[in-house]
Amino acid sequence: RAVSLAARAAGVRFEDAGDAEDLGRGPGGCYGAAAQVRLWSRAWLVVSVAGAHEANAVWLACGSAGLLESLNCGHATGTYRALAAATGGRYAAASEVRQQGHRWLRSASRPLLDQACVHLGLRRGCRAEEVLAAR
Numbered sequence: 001r002a003v004s005l006a007a008r009a010a011g012v013r014f015e016d017a018g019d020a021e022d023l024g025r026g027p028g029g030c031y032g033a034a035a036q037v038r039l040w041s042r043a044w045l046v047v048s049v050a051g052a053h054e055a056n057a058v059w060l061a062c063g064s065a066g067l068l069e070s071l072n073c074g075h076a077t078g079t080y081r082a083l084a085a086a087t088g089g090r091y092a093a094a095s096e097v098r099q100q101g102h103r104w105l106r107s108a109s110r111p112l113l114d115q116a117c118v119h120l121g122l123r124r125g126c127r128a129e130e131v132l133a134a135r
Contacts, residue, residue: 003047015039050077057083066090 017023017039019085024035040046040059046052047068057067066089069080084091091093117126120134
């Protein structure tokens with residue numbers, strides 16, 4: 001909301017992609033690329049949390065402000081910087097001031113913690129400390 005208000009005050013158009021996971025999703029659950037290409041190619045600046053959806057940076061228009069990536073939870077990769085650069089776009093990264101890192105696991109719900117346990121090859125029902133030690 002704060003970004004939307006700042007954009008309006010500056011007199012520029014702001015488009016919130018909302019739940020971009022559903023953007024371009026067809027009735028059968030398959031995704032079409034057209035909606036993603038349209039969204040990213042029209043954007044002057046994309047502000048996004050780190051994630052695979054940033055592969056759409058290849059559609060940024062040449063001369064755009066580029067991609068501002070939020071590197072929360074300690075994620076850092078040069079992949080999206082390279083993709084933005086390949087289109088002639090710029091890239092910047094930002095991190096939370098009071099970042100939790102992986103400490104969020106201590107307050108995670110049991111289903112989420114179980115998912116992390118299984119993903120790491122640990123037994124379902126493991127403790128947060130076991131996940132942290134295994135990573």
